[in-house]
Amino acid sequence: MQARSWTPDPASALPLHRQISNYYMDKIRSGAWPPGMRLAPQRELCRQLGVNRSTVVTALGELSALGLIEGRRGGGTRVVDLRAAADGSVSYGDRTAASGSRADASGDRAVSTGDGTGMLPVQSAGSWNSYVEEGVHYPNLPTVQDINRLEYEQGLIRLGTGEPSPGLLPGEAMTRVLAELSRQTLPPLSYEEPLGSPGLRRAVSGELAKNGIQADPDSILITSGALQGLQLIAVGLLPRGSTILLEKPSYLYSIHAFQSAGVKFSGLPMDEHGLLTDRLAREACRTKAAMLYSIPSFHNPTGILMDAQRRQELMDVTGGLGLPILEDGAYQELWLDTPPPPPLKALDRDGRVLHLGTLSKSASPGLRIGWIVGPEPVVRRLADIKMQTDYGASSLSQLAAARWLEGGYHEEHLQRLRARLRQRRDAALALLQHHFAGLAAWNVPAGGFYIWLSLDKPVPLRTLFRAAHKAGLLLNTGDLYDRGDSRHLRLSYVYASTTELEHGLPLLAGLIRKLRQPGS
Structure with a gap:
């Protein structure tokens, strides 16, 4: 993927196309852009570089004439393997092999073993392309990759971002925490215990008790955010080929x-009260499900709050099946009207529920502090895997998080945050009522970050995403959370300011109306 921070200098005496070709040439010849790497489409290059299409075409033409890039029908423009081009061997797929070697079906070369036993396939020297494409971890969805990149583009109004805006984060309070720590203790510069800092685990235990979860520190594993908890559970507890049940749509998709x-x-489907339990037992038996994943409090992306009766039904049905539950409690504390029912873990008497928590949604994404609560053998198993990957979350972050929780800062911040989120939610709902009446329906979230916008008619969501970006808006479309979706948007009221919402939501309504017009 090309670098996006560099742009040509219009004030330079060197023509724009020559600046671009020189920059790309340096990237290719230094190996920063390896053989086989695909360049962005010309339209995207124009946007990234801030130039017109003829400038891009001229620059790419110079690189092509030098043999540094080549276009492939249906495959875009890719960087050429310079060494292979020099000796006539292959770079990928459709080229012929060098003299004395043969190419296999994947486009790799084969060389003699030297002992008469045959040929060994090797890749073109210096080419990382197949490694990038063949790693065991799947790449992000293309739209998610776009969102991750565009969130740092200046001037965009982020209408779907699932994190608090910098103005909602407790910068001054965290500064006081860090100042207190600097006066009171030496910084922890060594690794912490496999389960995490004992002080932080005691502090988390105290916070969990406020929500009815009784967990001693030995039942708590500190993670580098809740996402790492999901990854540890995926690789540490579930066999390949197993199935987990979950709400649909869901963040996990x-x-x-x-x-x-x-x-x-x-x-599994939901209604306004949460996950429907009537199909749960049948689906669990049909799929031989290994686990159920649920976000009962202020679900991502729909914002639905599972009520107390549905929670108990869920515990009863899964209890009868002996089905473990993975409860994502990322938004549990972020209620806006009244506190939600107790977490599923608070109803757990059999040790069947693993509970995920995090400070990323409420206090600080940058601290990278989360936790898993569960039976001691389970958290020890996950801690062992964690020690093989990162040897523990940052000791400094754990120290700050412990002080944040123990010093009363967290509860004080939550009270202010809830009030500010309530104002933002109400402002967003008023704007929707004014601009989206007759165009869509939406929920009124009782907490969390999200409004689930349901369009009256389907639209091509990828087309809407591109049109919105061109208009200065960044969206999270419903197909990220349900592949077959064509009529939902996840709107967030926690990142964009009220002023940005006042500008962005009418603009979004206009784009949707335009896409719904015949022939658009």
């Missing part, structure tokens, strides 16, 4: 932690 571990999904 937008990441590949489980799919990359060979785990399959089976989606």
Whole structure:
């Protein structure tokens, strides 16, 4: 993927196309852009570089004439293997092999073993392309890759971002925490215990008790955010080929932690009270499900709050099946009207529920602090895997998080945050009522970050995403959370300011109306 921070200098005496070709030439010859790497489409290059199409075409033409890139029908423009081009050997797929070697069906070369036993396939020297494409962890969805990149593009209004805006984060309070720590203790510069800092685990235990979860520190594993918890569970507890049940749509469809571990999904429908339990037992038996994943409090992406009765039904049905539950409690504390019912883990008497928590949604994404709560043998198993990957979350972050929780800062911040989120939610709902009446329906979230916008008529969501980006908006479309979706958007009221919402939501309504017009 090409670098996007560099742009040509219009004030330079060197023509724009020559600046571009020189820059690309340096990237290719230094190996930063390896053989086989695909360049972005010309339209995207124009946007990235801030130039017109004829400038891009001229620059690419110079690179092609030098033999540095080549176009392939249906395969875009790719970097050429310079060494292979020099000796006549292959770079990929459709080239012929060098003299004295043969190419296999994948486009790799084969060389003699030298001992008469045959030929060994090797890749073109210096080519990383097949490695990039063949790693065991799936790449992000193309739209997710676009979102991850575009979130750092200046000037975009981020209407779907699932994190608090910098203005909602407790910068001043965290500064006081860090100042206190600097005066009171030496910084922890060594590794922590496999389960994490004992002080932080005690602090998390105290926070969990406020929500009815009784967990001593030995039942808590500190992770580098809740996402790492998902990854540890995917590779550490579930065999390849197993199935987990989950709400559909679901946040899990937008990441590949489980799919990359060979785990399959089976989606279950929801209503306004949460996951429907009437099909749960039948689907669990049909798929031989290994686990149920659920976000009962302020579900991502729909914002649905599972009520107390549905939670108990869920516990009863899964209890009868002996089915473990993975409860994602990322939004549990972010209620706006009244506190939600107790977490599923608070209802757990059999040790069947693993509970995920995090500070990323409420206090600080940058701390990278989350936790898994579960039976001691389970958390020890996950801790062993974690020690093989990163040897523990940052000791400094754990120290700060412990002080944040123990010093009362967290509860004080939550009270202010809830009030500000309530104002933002109400402002977003008023704008929707004004601009989307007759165009869509939506939920009124009682907490969390999201409004699930349901369009009255389907639209091509990828086309809408591109049109919105061109208009200065960044969207999270429903097909990220349900591949077959064509009529939902996840709107967030926690990142874009009220002023940005006042500008962005009417603009979005206009784009949707235009796409619904015949022939558009």
